[in-house]
Amino acid sequence: MLIPLIYSTAAADLFQGRHFGKILGLMKIGFGLGASLGSAIAGIVFDYFQTYRPAFYLTIGLMLASIVGIWVAAPRTARRAVEAMASAPAPRPAC
Numbered sequence: 001m002l003i004p005l006i007y008s009t010a011a012a013d014l015f016q017g018r019h020f021g022k023i024l025g026l027m028k029i030g031f032g033l034g035a036s037l038g039s040a041i042a043g044i045v046f047d048y049f050q051t052y053r054p055a056f057y058l059t060i061g062l063m064l065a066s067i068v069g070i071w072v073a074a075p076r077t078a079r080r081a082v083e084a085m086a087s088a089p090a091p092r093p094a095c
Contacts, residue, residue, distance in 0.1 A: 007031070014074045034062075 008024060015023045042055040 014070070 007027065011024050011027055012020065038059070041058070042052065045055040045058065046052055
């Protein structure tokens with residue numbers, strides 16, 4: 001699966017440092033809970049409303065909340081430092 005690779009790489013870009021393991025572990029727990037409970041909750045919503053539309057709205061709302069949460073939690077200074085290092089010219093080897 002490509003999804004765990006993508007969100008692990010994105011987390012490594014955003015959250016660097018000694019707490020990265022804890023952050024990635026919490027993300028994996030959240031991913032697992034969402035994968036395991038999502039279909040059950042969608043089934044309950046369908047049984048109640050007789051349509052999947054509210055389940056899709058709930059999913060969209062949770063995804064937007066996740067985007068906002070990651071945007072708020074991402075450190076701004078670390079990202080700027082990485083961008084500065086990436087744009088700096090490479091040192092020339094001594095001859």
